[in-house]
Amino acid sequence: MARNMQGETGRRSRAARGLLHRARHSRSVLVIGFALMAAAAAAAVLVARGGAAQTPSSIAAGVLSQVQTSFGDDLVAAASVQASTLNASVASTDGPSLIRAVFEARLLAHTVAETMASSGQQPITSVQYVDKDGVALSSYSAGGDSVGPDPAVSSLTAQTCSSAGQSMAADPQSSVQVESARMLPFMGGTCVFTFQTSDPATFAKAAPGAIAGLVTAMGDPNNRPYLVEVDDQAGTPQFVTSWVPGDYGDTWIKPGLSRAFIP
């Protein structure tokens, strides 16, 4: 028993150090990311003012760069527009990272559509998720997902995401701690949360109420994109869910945990 307790303490210390490092790293990435996004946005404005027509593919490439910078990953590796469909090549084809990859792809598609519309072009109307070989992912609609206009919502502040994350952590039923709560500048503001729990089973059972509190705290329920990842203390995902307006929910739950969140 004592050995186990020492082991737990050691793991927590390492985890805490890891979290601190990650937090610092995240802040650095965030600062650099926003700088790059600002530069990309300025470049886009210059191109527009200069009268150079942006092709759908160049818009997709520009937004893809924003997505990759914002998330700090390459889960969406490439994007191209064919007719009214955006093809998003994702780097993961299963498991929790697939939820994250498709979430990024959906935000990409919505932002491409909005950018096309704002520049007077006919926006894309669907998004297809494909693997590195261009094959449609087998766990998503064979016909792709529709992409409609973004809902009208007020701009989100970074503080809102942070406060919402803290409110979920404060709910004793949720059994989670906030690892990170980031606001990303897509669709009027997107919250991306990572929580940590020592009791994934309790969280999975409490998820409907816990995430409802989170959604309420963000405001504009069902009209605000979010991604929630709940990891165990080793940092392994146990529960990942995403929501993107346009009415798509996507959830991965580790086998053996409650599926109360799933109708």
Place this chain on the structure above:
Amino acid sequence: MARPSRRFIYALVLLVVGVGSFASAARAQTFSDAQAYRYRKTVDADIGTRSYIAGTGGISSGEVVASIQMSPPNSSDTYGGIQIGELSNTNDFSGNCGSGVTVVFTEWTTDGSHYTCGRTSGIHAFGNGGLFAVVNTSGSLWSTYWNSNLYKSGPSGLNFTHATPFINAEVYQNDQTQPKPTYSVTWGPSGYTAWQHMDSSADGYVTIDYSLGEDLCLTKCYNLGGTPSPTTISWAG
């Protein structure tokens, strides 16, 4: 009672088992749930099912669900399934299909871990959703239909070409201090399309025969009334 096919239904059984465990643990004072199925006992030979769904499902805290689904053959050792129906939930409940909504939805899983929900707004009263269908369109591709219009094209990864039709009813109450939920939904009410199946001969839909039906009432059982079609499932809480 014979067990139904194992993949999707097993995943749903896990849901109930998990929720039941929760009910006796962390939130025993503020939680209840119920879930029931009626299914056509077959050798997983059907390529479609449809039913008109009508009735009421009212809840003050949580979610109610009424759907039809196709679950895969017994022979497979992986999960999978696709359903279409309608759900209503409150602001204190969030699920894979949203929060504080009353909508038609489609949901599928290809592996029992990853669930995708697609929905559309516009149905403003639970139970008035109309005619629902899940149909095999080619190979292992399945699509869902609402009022005879394509609702969602399913994924290519379901990996079954024939399946068993299910009716699914769920109530999940968050807060028992709120008024108890009411639930009375009929699949195939008089005057409307009955709960039907289509087998692989694709000769059209046939009303499901009670002799080929099975009930699976798992927790805080509903009243499953009538023959398979019409089937009325009710729960007084």
